[in-house]
Amino acid sequence: MEEQNEVLDPVQAEPATALALYDPIESGLAELRTAGAEAFDVKSTAGNKAAREFIQHCVAIRTATEEAYTNWNRPIMAVQKQAREKRDEILGAVKAIEAPVKDQIDAEQKRKDEERTAKMKAEADRIKVHQACLNAIATLPRDYISSPAADVEAAIRDLESPEYLDSRNWEEYAEQAAAAIDAALTTLRAHLENAKAREELAAMRAQQQAEADARRAEQEAAEAERRRVDGIKERIRAIEQAPSTCIGLAARQIQARIDSLAREAADDFAEFQAEAAAAIDAALTNLQTLLAAAKDAEELKQLRDDAAARKRQEEEAKEAAARAEREAEERRQADARAAEEQRKRDEAEAIRREQEAAKAAAERVRAQAGTLLALLTEARAHVPAGDLADRIDAAIAQATGSAA
Known part of the structure; x- marks a missing residue:
């Protein structure tokens, strides 16, 4: 175990020796700060030159500092590279030894986790099924x-x-x-x-x-029954009232109503058949009486109309004769006036022309008298016996010279 602890102890670095390299350079840094604190008159030649020399001095110090670090660090970097390579070699060897054991631990942990998850899911599913069944019972009454x-x-x-x-x-x-x-x-x-x-x-x-x-x-x-009965009764009333509604109508209109009633069938009136038949018979009888009276009235009216027409014709003939007589008299007077005027105009011309004019006038009068006589003779046939007819006959006799 002691050897294992020694292997695991890290190597301690000594940074003090590295910092000592900068002591000579850092001693000149104070002088540089002092020189840089003064203002340089860069507008004058001497001041501009002094400023440039100060910059060159700064560059020299920076360059020396970089070179000191590079010269000191180069062997250290080589050692560090060897250390990193050795570290990587040791780490790789340890991982190769460690990996099989860790894989066994991870596999066992995974198995336990999966087993625990499966148990939890199975328990949740079991509870879920129970809850679903309980919920089905609880919600069952809603369906009813x-x-x-x-x-x-x-x-x-x-x-x-x-x-x-x-x-x-x-x-x-x-x-x-x-x-x-x-x-x-x-x-x-x-x-x-x-x-x-x-x-x-x-x-x-x-x-x-x-x-x-x-x-x-x-x-x-x-x-519906009431309407049916009312309809039948209304039809019977209409039949009964048919004669009164035909009073004053023409014979052809009464005849048309008779023909319409004759086509009525008592069977169409159901239980009111007897009443309907009696009403139809009575109405037809009354209508026949009205028809006969209407025909008599129309015939009488026609006779009266014919008499009135004849009377109008007679009056018109009398008016025509009187009108013709007036017109003839007017023409005679007109002719006389014309002849007189002509005579006066032609009196200076010659007696002979006067005699010829008188002769012509007499001939015209005779001709007109003949015309009037013909008109009167023709009109006489259309004038009924009476005072006018007598006067016309007297005028004709006088004109022809025969006895009246």
Whole structure:
């Protein structure tokens, strides 16, 4: 053991000998500080030269310092290299000896760690399975909150059966499982009461709804029957009122209503067939009477219209004759005025022209009289007997010279 301790003791270095190399150089450093403390007048030639000489002195001291360190350190570096190589050789040999033993220790530690981890995982899985089963029991009632009573009763029977708890090995969780089952049973029994109440309420509501539907159906049927009966009665009233609605209508309109009623079938009025048949017969009878009266009225109106038309024609003929007479008189007067004017204009011309003009005027008068006579003779055939007709006949007789 003593040899092993000697091998492990580190080598102590002696830095004092290395620092002694700098003593001569460091003695001149005080002088250098003193010289550098003075200000150099670098603008003057002498001051600039002194400053440059001071810099050269600084460089010389730095160079000497570097050379002293290099000369002292070079053999030390060679020794250090040999020491590092020897260190690495020893470390490699020790690691080669140490590695197999350390590998055995690490492998055993790894095995123990893996075994401990596996045991912990197996224990965690075992507990997790128990917790999952307990949670399944605890949450089971949630699935039956709104379920039918029969389903809730089946779930209660399953939990109450001994086989449910004995279906697996609960180990140390057996008491918790029994407590969870009791709690779940308590909740399920409450759900069962709620389910029964819901179903009873639903049954009551369904019965009430069925009764309401039946009453509504009866009311709708009664209303439909009332509308059917009212419809038939309304049709019968319309048939009964048909004659009154046709008063004042034309014969063709009354005939159309008769034809429409004739097409009505009493069978279409169901239990009111007899009333409908009586109403149709009475209405047709009354309508036939109205039809005959309407035809008589229309015929009378036609006769009156024809008489009025003839009277209008006679009046128009009289007006035409009077108008023609007035127009003829106006023409005669116009011609006379024209002749007189012409006579006055031509009086200075010659008597002969006056006589010829008078002769021409007489001929024109005769011609116009003939025209008027022809018009009167033609119009006479259209003038009914009366004062106007007598006057026209007298005028024709006078114009022709025959006896009236």
